[in-house]
Amino acid sequence: MIFGKIDYINLLPLHIYLKKYPLPNGFKKAMEYKKGVPSKLNIDLFFARIDAAVISSIESARKKYQNLDFGICANKKVKSVLVEKNTKQANDTASATSNVLARVLKQKGRVIIGDKALNLYLKEPNAYVDLCECWHKKTNLPFVFARFSCLKKKALFAKILSKFDKEKTKIPNYILKHYAQSRGINEADIKAYLRLIYYDIKVKEKRALKRFLKEASKL
Template identity: 70%
Template structure:
């Protein structure tokens, strides 16, 4: 069983949850060797170099995947998926869903995602458009940026992750300080982001939003 890992702050609670879960040490070690940005994990899962990962939501709709109702979601704002204003159009090579979202929202500028985007937004929010905020303005719905997808062993992954969305996962202070130092984001800002902005359960509204987004991308229409 090989599980891919996105090494962004928004999945830090999942990494801690899996560290504490009684998995064989070999599986945990493999996760550290199979990590990368969303676009990389999309590619790894497509070619079955890994068995499962949280991948871009627009990629997760492929028929070859089975999905759990777990992902990276936000409502009304996300702070870490942005379009920089007054810049030439430029996609973020790390992403798939965010580039597609900018397009269906008719946004012009440079797409930036992840921890780098969060750091930039916290410093100067007026320079960027928050794509989740724009999506919410147009649809009244949350947005699903990524979703847990697998090519096999869905029942096993479902068992492992069953309690993850409901758990209030505490970030150990030493890990929080380490991420804060490496990413250049204050510990209190990381806590706020994880406690108030990001969540992981894909329920009815999130399913509706994902269908709306997928349709907009498929038929090349703006929302």
């Protein structure tokens, strides 16, 4: 059983939770080995190189996948999914959902996602369009950027993740310090960013995802 890992700050609480969860060591080692950006994990799951991952929400809509009500969500603002103003149209090769979202929202410019985007936004917020904020203004809904998808053993993954939202995951100081240094983002900004992110896909999130997929299908 191989779980793919997106090594972005927005999934840091999940990675810490899984480290503490009583999983076989082989599972944890495989998860570290199968790291990648969203677009890479989309491909890895499609070709069954991994068994499960949090993948781009637009990719998760494929009929072959079994999806949990768990993903990367934000409401009103996210700071890490951006379009750079006054630039030529360009996709972020790490992304799938965000590139399509920019087109749905008719935002022209360079798409940037992840920790790199967060770093840039914190330095010069007025230079970028926050696509989550733009989506909320249009729809009054949150946005689901990614969703937990698997090819099999859905019940097992659901069991593993069942206590995630019930337990408040505390990020150890040494890990927080490591991410702050490696990403060039101070610890206070990381904590503030994580308060924008949540993982439970409920009624509003499902409605938002359905609307996004419908609008994306028209492009």
